[in-house]
Amino acid sequence: MRKKFVAGNWKMNKTAEEARLLLNELIPALEPFSHVERAVCPPFPYLMMVRHMLEGTNIGMGAQNMHWEASGAFTGEVSPKMVAEFCQYVILGHSERRTYFGETDETVNRKVKSALSTGLTPIVCVGETLAENEAGKTAEVVWRQITEGLKDLLPEEGLKLVIAYEPVWAIGTGRAATAEVAQSVHANVVRPALAHLFGQEVAGQIRIQYGGSVTAKNAPELFAMPDIDGALVGGASLKAGEFAAIVQAAAEAKA
Numbered sequence: 001m002r003k004k005f006v007a008g009n010w011k012m013n014k015t016a017e018e019a020r021l022l023l024n025e026l027i028p029a030l031e032p033f034s035h036v037e038r039a040v041c042p043p044f045p046y047l048m049m050v051r052h053m054l055e056g057t058n059i060g061m062g063a064q065n066m067h068w069e070a071s072g073a074f075t076g077e078v079s080p081k082m083v084a085e086f087c088q089y090v091i092l093g094h095s096e097r098r099t100y101f102g103e104t105d106e107t108v109n110r111k112v113k114s115a116l117s118t119g120l121t122p123i124v125c126v127g128e129t130l131a132e133n134e135a136g137k138t139a140e141v142v143w144r145q146i147t148e149g150l151k152d153l154l155p156e157e158g159l160k161l162v163i164a165y166e167p168v169w170a171i172g173t174g175r176a177a178t179a180e181v182a183q184s185v186h187a188n189v190v191r192p193a194l195a196h197l198f199g200q201e202v203a204g205q206i207r208i209q210y211g212g213s214v215t216a217k218n219a220p221e222l223f224a225m226p227d228i229d230g231a232l233v234g235g236a237s238l239k240a241g242e243f244a245a246i247v248q249a250a251a252e253a254k255a
């Protein structure tokens with residue numbers, strides 16, 4: 001049985017004060033749903049503050065990116081160790097990083113290996129663009145992103161991964177994939193690609209989140225699907241009530 005996992009990707013949003021206010025509301029609202037794994041992923045400058053605020057709760061925290069090198073002359077970058085001082089998770093290979101910051105399957109692969117060797121749980125994002133989707137290339141693109149992005153890992157490392165399927169056309173558009181479409185990609189592409197790398201048994205234990213315009217309204221339908229093991233939430237994670245309602249939907253899901 002895979003434990004549902006809902007993470008909020010705040011992206012480049014909120015002032016420190018707004019972040020503090022959001023968490024003041026969010027922490028008590030998330031408290032009752034401890035059988036769902038839940039995490040917030042704030043911008044780097046707030047990690048220390050948020051770590052303090054989450055002390056004594058079982059709400060996790062992730063960073064939104066990191067470099068693969070341990071240290072050195074990489075102006076503006078943050079190392080895996082720096083992230084691991086504060087966080088359990090790190091989002092890697094988000095489509096916004098691939099699109100705007102030149103990340104590739106190869107750099108994602110380096111980052112995943114570094115994150116794992118530093119004890120972080122990578123949330124590895126994959127997903128096709130609208131053009132790729134319309135050209136019927138979803139399976140091909142997602143298969144490549146997984147098999148290249150996660151290559152040369154041992155099955156026991158595979159076990160520690162979380163995958164987020166985030167179709168680019170669904171991100172921030174208000175046009176989420178239907179539960180059936182997301183389920184089909186999770187079950188027919190993502191999990192088989194994981195099985196190809198790590199074997200069926202390991203693949204069956206890896207959580208696959210869906211991301212892209214997840215709201216309190218569409219979350220119950222998504223979470224009812226057998227291979228949708230949670231969500232990576234963008235816009236809706238910036239509002240305490242909305243994010244808590246998504247976590248509640250995960251807590252109440254039958255699948």
Ligand SMILES: O=C(CO)COP(=O)(O)O
Binds near residue numbers: 009094166170171173
């Ligand atoms: O990119 C996302 C999470 O990483 C999804 O963003 P939205 O929920 O705003 O569509």
